[in-house]
Amino acid sequence: MFYPFVLFHSVVGENCLKDFFKNNGNICPIMKHCDCKYSKANFLNQLIGNLPVMCIRQFEHNLNGSKCNFNGRLKDLQYHLDNDCPFNLTDCWFKPFGCNHVCHKRDLNGHLVSRIKFHFELVMKLFKSMKQDIQLYKMKIDDLNFEISALNEDLTYKIENLQKELLKSKEMLSEYQTKIKFLEENNSKLPQDYQRLTNKKITTDFDIFRSSSKLLKTIDGHTGFVLSIDYSTFDQLICSGSNDKTIRVWNVMTSKQIGLFKHCVMYKTIRFWDFKHNQQLQKFNEHTDAICGIELSPFNNGKYLCSGSFDKTVRLWDINISKSLYVFSGHTNTVCCVDFSPLQGNNNNNNNNNNNIGVIGGNGYKICSGSFDNTIRIWDIETTKQFNVFEGHKGRVHSVRYGLKNGGNVDTILSGSSDASVGLWDIRSGQQIQAFYGHKDYVHAVEYSPFVIKNDINVGGDSSVICSGSKDNMIRFWDIRSNKQ
Numbered sequence: 001m002f003y004p005f006v007l008f009h010s011v012v013g014e015n016c017l018k019d020f021f022k023n024n025g026n027i028c029p030i031m032k033h034c035d036c037k038y039s040k041a042n043f044l045n046q047l048i049g050n051l052p053v054m055c056i057r058q059f060e061h062n063l064n065g066s067k068c069n070f071n072g073r074l075k076d077l078q079y080h081l082d083n084d085c086p087f088n089l090t091d092c093w094f095k096p097f098g099c100n101h102v103c104h105k106r107d108l109n110g111h112l113v114s115r116i117k118f119h120f121e122l123v124m125k126l127f128k129s130m131k132q133d134i135q136l137y138k139m140k141i142d143d144l145n146f147e148i149s150a151l152n153e154d155l156t157y158k159i160e161n162l163q164k165e166l167l168k169s170k171e172m173l174s175e176y177q178t179k180i181k182f183l184e185e186n187n188s189k190l191p192q193d194y195q196r197l198t199n200k201k202i203t204t205d206f207d208i209f210r211s212s213s214k215l216l217k218t219i220d221g222h223t224g225f226v227l228s229i230d231y232s233t234f235d236q237l238i239c240s241g242s243n244d245k246t247i248r249v250w251n252v253m254t255s256k257q258i259g260l261f262k263h264c265v266m267y268k269t270i271r272f273w274d275f276k277h278n279q280q281l282q283k284f285n286e287h288t289d290a291i292c293g294i295e296l297s298p299f300n301n302g303k304y305l306c307s308g309s310f311d312k313t314v315r316l317w318d319i320n321i322s323k324s325l326y327v328f329s330g331h332t333n334t335v336c337c338v339d340f341s342p343l344q345g346n347n348n349n350n351n352n353n354n355n356n357i358g359v360i361g362g363n364g365y366k367i368c369s370g371s372f373d374n375t376i377r378i379w380d381i382e383t384t385k386q387f388n389v390f391e392g393h394k395g396r397v398h399s400v401r402y403g404l405k406n407g408g409n410v411d412t413i414l415s416g417s418s419d420a421s422v423g424l425w426d427i428r429s430g431q432q433i434q435a436f437y438g439h440k441d442y443v444h445a446v447e448y449s450p451f452v453i454k455n456d457i458n459v460g461g462d463s464s465v466i467c468s469g470s471k472d473n474m475i476r477f478w479d480i481r482s483n484k485q
Contacts, residue, residue, distance in 0.1 A: 049075035057087040065074045092110045100400055146290055146310070152371070161441065173208050219255050221248055239275075249275045270294060270307060272319075287311055293337040306367050308335030314369045314379060316389050328379045330386050333372035341366045360452065366413040368413055370397030376415055376425065392432045395419035399446045414466055416443030422468045424480065441471035 020029055055068035056077070065167040068087055070080050081088065086106035092099040093112065097256040099122060103111055112119070224243030231238050236252040250260030259275035268289060272282040289310035297304035304325075314328040314335055341364070365389055367379045376390040376397055395418035403412040412433070415423040422443055445467045464480045 049073060053077055053087055055087075057081070057085055074297050086342055092119075094122055095120045097126050100136065114368055132325045153396075158393075161420060165440070181186065198288045217252070219250050221250075221257050222246065247273065258474070268309075269304040270305070270317075281323050282319070284317055284322060287313070287315065292334060295338050296339055297340050297365075298342055299340075304340075306338045306340060308369055308371075312371075314338055314367060316367065326384050328367070328369075328384065328386070330389075331371040331373050331375070333370065333396075335369050335371050336396065336398050337370040339368050339400050339402050341368070341402050368402060370398050370400040370415060372396040374417075376400055376413060378413075378427065389425065389428050390415075390423075390432070392425075392428060392435075393417040393419055393421070393423060395442075398442060400445045401446055401448060403448050414446045414448065416468055416470075418444040419443040420470070420472075422446055422478065423467065425468075429476070434480065436466075436468070436476075438476055439468065439474060440474050443468050443470045445469040 017029075019028075051074045052071065053074050055070040058068055068085055070077075070085065072080065072433040086104055088104055088105050090105050091106055092103075092108070097119070099115070101115070103197045103270060136151060158447040171471055176391050217250045218240070222240065222242040222244050224245075226240050226242050229238060229240045231252075237246065237258070238250045238252055240250065245262065247259075247261040248257050250256065251258050259273075261273050261278070263273070268285055268287045268291065269281055270284040270287075270291060273279070274281050284305075285306075287307065287309040291307055291309045293308045295306050297306075303319055305319055307315050307317065309315070312329070312331045312333060312335060314331075316325045316328070317323065318325050365381050367381065368376060369379070370376050374391070374396060376393075378387040378389075379385070380387045390413070393415065397415055397417050399416040401414040403414055410428060413427060415425065417423065420437070420439045420441060420443060422439075423432055424434040424436075424473075425431070426433050447467060448466055465477055466480060467475060467477045469475050
């Protein structure tokens, strides 16, 4: 007997069938048996893929009179949903600029047109913010470049100084060895020599000064190292500038801070401050790089100001009109320090505020400047020309000061250098008169000392005693007459 048999075939999606097997222990969904076999029906896939369909989003949205006109094949439906369907939600093109609007693709053009002003304002706001950030980063980069340059120069000169010290040490060692040999050969004379030396008493003016020198006060408050100080000729006040980006005013008697100016960054500006009212009065910003040194004129009630800068120039300013009168160019490296020639003996009309710059030049006033190009230069204010140049230092010039000869005529210039020396120069001859050696590192500051030599005579600006401050943490006093410390 012939029994016909029935083959059971079902059409089902591949992913659906795999999920069913996974969730039901691999049991066939048609008949109860295991290890169901299935195969891909490519012919049916083609037939199904060609079935005509409508967009399924037509049934997911409240159409409000709108519709999707897609009438295509099933195999094209996914591409339509991802790319062409007008009901597909999309972000605004200006989302990176701050617009969070989300709409159907078909409504995007309308949104872009209606909100064009808003989008433009978003773009400009971001552009302005980016511009400010760029300026801030540029300033930080400039500051870092300046610090790197200073560190590199400092390291170079320090290596040179160490090499010089090593050479000196070798020379001193050789000298000591010679002396030791001599002493060994003449040891019989040592007791007598020792007795003679211990009984000898040497008294100098510097011994008296040193024995009476005491620290009077210490004023604390800055959080960084102090770069400069100055004092007022009234009210017993001291002003200090520091690496902590502040300027502070102190009462010497009470040691208390009475003024504070913040955000004073070493850059391209000169600022005048009213410390009583804690406000900025004037701002000069014509230099193109950081400013290293400034000095007020000793004449015309300090009407004029000179400044030296990393831009390799010296500028002369009229404070009353807040204007740069002239730029002196000639240095080939940073101008680190400046000084005005002192008030002339035959021009004591210090209250004359009507002098113009030509009259000042006619009175013989000049500016001297020290530079990292190892030179000192003198500039004639009237002719605005370089008057003289002094060459002799083996390192950068960090400090310059005019001196006076008896009678009131400008005669000498004092200088301190990174070659660890102090120089004394004759202005008329343009030659170095004396050089003082003893410091072991940069000489950052020099000054004529109001030192009492003998008989309580205050020599003041005509002093034969000078002092110097160095990176070796020492202040040294020198007698110009004897060329000794």
